[in-house]
Amino acid sequence: MRVVWLGLIFAAVGWPCCAQTVLKSEPLILAPYEVAFVQDASCPTGKVLKVTGAIRGLHRRKVCVTLASAQASLATATP
Numbered sequence: 088m089r090v091v092w093l094g095l096i097f098a099a100v101g102w103p104c105c106a107q108t109v110l111k112s113e114p115l116i117l118a119p120y121e122v123a124f125v126q127d128a129s130c131p132t133g134k135v136l137k138v139t140g141a142i143r144g145l146h147r148r149k150v151c152v153t154l155a156s157a158q159a160s161l162a163t164a165t166p
Contacts, residue, residue, distance in 0.1 A: 108124070109124045109125070109126050109135055109154070110123055110124065110125045110126070111125075111126060112125065113125050113127075113136075113138055114138075117138065117139075117140035117147065118140050119140050119141060119142045120139065120140060120141075121139070121140040122137060122138070122139050122140075123137075123138045123140075124136070124137055124138075124152075124154075125138055129151070130151035131151065133153060133154065134151040134152060134153055134154065135151070135152060135154050136149055136150070136151055136152075137149070137150050137151070137152045
């Protein structure tokens, strides 16, 4: 019984760490292969811009994706 309660406590503490924040503007510095979600006017309603960092000499990859509750939270952060 203790194992079950311990598992539930660890799951409750670890769950918020999996959420991503949606930024208001695209970050200037983004590490290679790092992902940032940006609320951008170029994407249709219900979608956010997914920006993936690239290695030097290549362009960042930008794709509009559907916002899923497990993928990102609606909290905003300052870049």
